[in-house]
Amino acid sequence: xxxxxxxxxxxxxxxxxxxxxxxxxxxxxxxxxxxxxxxxxxxxxxxxxxxxxxxxxxxxxxxxxxxxxxxxxxxxxxxxxxxxxxxxxxxxxxxxxxxxxxxxxxxxxxxxxxxxxxxxxxxxxxxxxxxxxxxxxxxxxxxxxxxxxxxxxxxxxxxxxxxxxxxxxxxxxxxxxxxxxxxxxxxxxxxxxxxxxxxxxxxxxxxxxxxxxxxxxx
Amino acid sequence: xxxxxxxxxxxxxxxxxxxxxxxxxxxxxxxxxxxxxxxxxxxxxxxxxxxxxxxxxxxxxxxxxxxxxxxxxxxxxxxxxxxxxxxxxxxxxxxxxxxxxxxxxxxxxxxxxxxxxxxxxxxxxxxxxxxxxxxxxxxxxxxxxxxxxxxxxxxxxxxxxxxxxxxxxxxxxxxxxxxxxxxxxxxxxxxxxxxxxxxxxxxxxxxxxxxxxxxxxx
Numbered sequence: 455x456x457x458x459x460x461x462x463x464x465x466x467x468x469x470x471x472x473x474x475x476x477x478x479x480x481x482x483x484x485x486x487x488x489x490x491x492x493x494x495x496x497x498x499x500x501x502x503x504x505x506x507x508x509x510x511x512x513x514x515x516x517x518x519x520x521x522x523x524x525x526x527x528x529x530x531x532x533x534x535x536x537x538x539x540x541x542x543x544x545x546x547x548x549x550x551x552x553x554x555x556x557x558x559x560x561x562x563x564x565x566x567x568x569x570x571x572x573x574x575x576x577x578x579x580x581x582x583x584x585x586x587x588x589x590x591x592x593x594x595x596x597x598x599x600x601x602x603x604x605x606x607x608x609x610x611x612x613x614x615x616x617x618x619x620x621x622x623x624x625x626x627x628x629x630x631x632x633x634x635x636x637x638x639x640x641x642x643x644x645x646x647x648x649x650x651x652x653x654x655x656x657x658x659x660x661x662x663x664x665x666x667x668x669x670x671x672x
Numbered sequence: 673x674x675x676x677x678x679x680x681x682x683x684x685x686x687x688x689x690x691x692x693x694x695x696x697x698x699x700x701x702x703x704x705x706x707x708x709x710x711x712x713x714x715x716x717x718x719x720x721x722x723x724x725x726x727x728x729x730x731x732x733x734x735x736x737x738x739x740x741x742x743x744x745x746x747x748x749x750x751x752x753x754x755x756x757x758x759x760x761x762x763x764x765x766x767x768x769x770x771x772x773x774x775x776x777x778x779x780x781x782x783x784x785x786x787x788x789x790x791x792x793x794x795x796x797x798x799x800x801x802x803x804x805x806x807x808x809x810x811x812x813x814x815x816x817x818x819x820x821x822x823x824x825x826x827x828x829x830x831x832x833x834x835x836x837x838x839x840x841x842x843x844x845x846x847x848x849x850x851x852x853x854x855x856x857x858x859x860x861x862x863x864x865x866x867x868x869x870x871x872x873x874x875x876x877x878x879x880x881x882x883x884x885x886x887x888x889x890x
Binding site for chain 2: 466467469472473475476477479480481487503504540541545553554555557561562564565570617632635638640641643647649651654656657658659663664665
């Protein structure tokens with residue numbers, strides 16, 4: 455990471471920035487629908503309650519420059535943001551564990567619009583094997599090593615019970631998976647070069663319940 | 673919030689703590705399955721790679737005390753954590769927007785084990801009205817005010833398209849919803865006393881894609 459020819463896309467962008475950029479994207483999409491052709495960071499700022507200077511700073515990671523007084527061109531900003539965030543090219547993924555949440559994610563075709571396509575799922579329950587959910591085939595976990603070659607996938611979505619979360623993670627990594635999207639409430643361990651993104655719906659519920667309870671008694 | 677009789681549950685617990693507590697819970701559940709009767713913060717620390725002092729500090733928010741040398745009693749710790757996190761009593765919720773993600777969440781019965789039960793959903797698409805997903809009835813959005821009385825619900829799950837995210841939020845709040853679980857990538861605005869929990873799967877995807885890309889080129 456020491457050469458100056460480094461493509462902007464390969465910068466390790468701060469996580470808070472990466473989390474805010476999709477807000478700007480959705481906001482700019484709305485402005486486009488309203489017929490706007492240009493948008494400034496001040497304008498976005500007013501809509502979403504984030505400092506204009508913060509927005510300008512976040513957008514400085516993205517390869518786009520605004521024009522004085524008129525701001526960013528809306529269509530370009532949308533295209534550049536979608537590209538930068540990885541939403542405009544499809545990343546193929548496997549899903550492990552077709553339980554309630556796993557099945558739900560398989561049936562959510564919306565992820566495809568944000569660059570993720572689940573192409574196959576794995577489980578061990580006999581009644582699931584050979585079936586499909588939303589057109590996605592379900593294979594036996596033992597077939598994973600074979601299928602990973604066939605599909606050329608490097609992302610794994612983890613929706614297994616907590617007691618096997620670590621074992622399945624190890625199996626994924628051994629098979630060549632480079633990024634794990636972990637939906638379990640279990641804190642998995644991976645080698646340093648493997649990406650883990652935790653999305654614990656349960657942790658979010660815990661925060662929401664606590665705040666709700668707090669508001670009710672204060 | 674100035675009296676000392678204040679119940680521990682009503683403290684405004686820091687968000688990072690609330691996000692870590694479910695890790696401890698799932699870890700302790702695993703230890704129980706393995707036949708353990710007592711667990712120390714040092715033991716949890718080894719398993720999940722969080723400082724033992726941090727774990728002890730986080731657990732100090734919860735109404736439980738460990739015994740010197742043996743630690744926390746496993747069954748009690750599980751029960752107290754589940755209770756503290758709000759997982760052991762059911763919070764009834766409405767869902768707004770039965771699209772791809774909304775429908776997926778309706779079919780995820782697993783949320784019930786963590787204290788959230790979606791009891792009805794709202795949409796405007798004629799072909800959905802009067803139908804059910806996973807036993808959950810779908811009503812017309814116009815019926816929300818009537819249904820909120822009938823069901824006594826104060827949590828709303830938001831899975832509508834971004835262009836109506838703010839309008840539906842305003843409608844929810846006007847109808848008496850006190851907490852919004854926002855799955856849209858849109859940054860909604862609410863009055864001060866309303867809880868918002870953002871769960872943007874798309875922002876998580878953006879972070880994962882960026883890290884994966886970074887690892888591949890570094």
